[in-house]
Amino acid sequence: MSVLGSVVNPFVGSTLLLVVVFVALIFVFVRGRKKNNLPPGPWGLPLVGVLPFLGRDPQLTLMEWAKIYGNIFTVKMGTTTAVILTGYEAIRDVFQRKGALTSGRPHIPTFDFLHGRGLVCADYSMKQRAHREFTLKYLAKADIEKQTEDEIDALLQYIRDTNGEPFDFNRTISSSGSNIIGSILFGDRQEYDDPDFRNLIDSYRHAAELSAQASIQNFLPFLSFLPQCSEGKVAWNTFASHVKRLLDQHKLGYDAGATRGLIDAFLHQFKTGDSEQKWLYTDEDLLANCQSLYLGGSETTSTTLTWGMLYLLSNPDVCEKIHAELKEVVGKTRRPSLADRPHLPFVNATLMEIQRCNYIVPFSLPHKATKDTFIGGYVIPEGTSILANYWSVFMNEDFWPNPREFRPSRFFDEHGNLKRVENFIPFSIGKRSCPGEILARHEMFLVLTALVQTFTFHVPKGEVLPELAGTTGAVYVPPRFRVCARPRDLTSD
Incomplete structure (x- = not known):
């Protein structure tokens, strides 16, 4: 006893x-x-909050909670209190209408390699706004089509050289996307088989794949010692060092009288710009912006195109309809150009449906209230994190019937014309929307149309297409797969 x-x-x-x-x-x-009058939300556990209940696809869990607590609710994620925005109206109200009060950026441990700088991680400030405006103006004037077309030449030749044998589409399109953003930044490209280039691509793809497991440190920073967090940190630092090497090499050839790309335009501003504004353009900011743009321009667009190929392989009738429209509008003697885009409604609808069906960024990066902000009848205290669930916009069953169905026709009106859809926001909205939107739109159109015009694609014999389900990490990562490509006979009708 x-x-x-x-x-x-x-x-x-x-x-x-x-x-x-x-x-x-x-x-x-x-x-x-x-005390803070925060919106209601689900109860969590001490210390970890709701993290154990989010599941494999947290965007779906948060959509279910929104049905209970409303489109603006509060969760405790580890040590972070976050306000979750669900649906287009809530996101537009907070990020666009109240953007000046909700566009701050809290500390994101995953991206510590950026040191709180650059377009991704810099807090909302005069410097951040200046860098964003500078980038937008440059991209608006750049000859994106010419730089993209040069890379498409190399991409098509690479695929021809496979001679119909299976190849890793994910890796190939990542190489192409990296070269396009590299051309915009530096003015030149790298060969696909260059060891340094392959290591660069492998580094950011590996880091993106690890981000799902390593993201725990964003909410429980004291767990950064865990192996997956340490490995993720190494992967991101490796990527950062590769981009720094490219930047350092590029600086050696700097000429004040020439502009090879966005980096030179930034250097001009730093070296010869208004002396009162020079503090806005430092070497540290240049490096962080270069790393941010390279990552965003490489991974997001190539991931979207990879999902696109999966959908086209799964829906060959859509692929053939694209080809038929290209043959009718463009012909067979030249490649599609941006001038053709207004005359290719089915191509545009398909690209929009690809972006909608498996939106590659289910959540916004965390915003931060820069002042006490009145949202949905509640006062959100200064410094509170705010997350938008973009998945809830594109998977809204009330607006998109059978949202998991791949159906480009949903973007046509009753007269068969391509329609403008207000809540189609693949690049977000507001003061933190994607600064590379114009580049991404042009690139996706030019690459997809060139591929479909030039080749037919099929799954290698004995292999099957993976399920159309990804892994939520830094982006919604598609499964790996291989394809075979056969050149189309452009001489036949």
């Missing part, structure tokens, strides 16, 4: 202590919510 008591009594004592701590934490949590 005494032996049993010696076991039970300490257990009861420790249990009571845990209960007391648990209740105290709940009291603090509830009091904090009431």
Whole structure:
């Protein structure tokens, strides 16, 4: 009896202590919510919050919670209190209409290699706005089509050289996307089989794949010692060092009288611009912007095109309809150009449906309230993190019937004309929307049309297409797959 008591009594004592701590934490949590007048939301556990309940696809879990708590609700993710925005109206209201108050950026441990700088991680400030405006103006004037067409030549030749044998489409299109953003930044491209180039691509793809497991440190920073977090940090630092090497090499050839790309335009501003504005353009900012743009311009667009190929392989009738439209409008003697785009409605509808069906960024990067902000009847305190669930926009069953069905026709009106859809926001909205939107739109159109015009694609014999389901990480990563390509006979009708 005494032996049993010696076991039970300490257990009861420790249990009571845990209960007391648990209740105290709940009291603090509830009091904090009431004090800050935060929107209601699901209960979580002490310390970890709702993290254990988010599941494999947190975007779906948060959509279910929105049905209970409304389109603006609060969750505790580890040590972070976050307001979640669900649906187009909530996102537009907070990010666009109240953008000046909600465009801050909290610390994101995953991207520590950027040191809180650059278009991705810099807090909302005069410097961040200046860099964004500078980038937008440059891209608006750049000859994106010429730089993209040069890379498409290399991409098509690479595929021809496979002679119909299977190749890794993900890796190939990543190489093409990296070269296009590299051309915009530096003015030149790299060969697909260049070891340094392959290492660069492998580094950011590996980092993106690890980000799902490593993201725990964003909410529980004290767990950064975990192997997956340490490995993720190494992967991101490796990527960062590769881009720094490219930048350092590029600087050696700098000529004040020439502009090879966006980096030179930035250097002109730094070296010869208005002396009162030079503090806005430092070497540290240049490096962070270069790394941010290279990552965004490489991974997001190539991921979208990879999903696109999966959908075209799964829907060959759509692929053939694209080819028929290209043959009718463009012909067979030249490649499609941006001037053809207004006359290719089915191509445009298909690109929009590709972006909608498996939106590659299910969540916004966290925003931060820059001041106490009134949202949906609640006061969101300064410094509070705000996350948009973009998946809820593109998978809204009320707006998109059977949203998992791949159907480009949903972007046509009753007269068969391509329609403008207000809540189609693949590049987000507001002051933190994607600065590379114009580049991405042009690139996706030119690459997809060139591929479909030039080749037919099929799954290698004995292999099957993977399911159209990805892994949520830094982006919604598609499964790996291989394809075979056969040149179309452009001489036949």
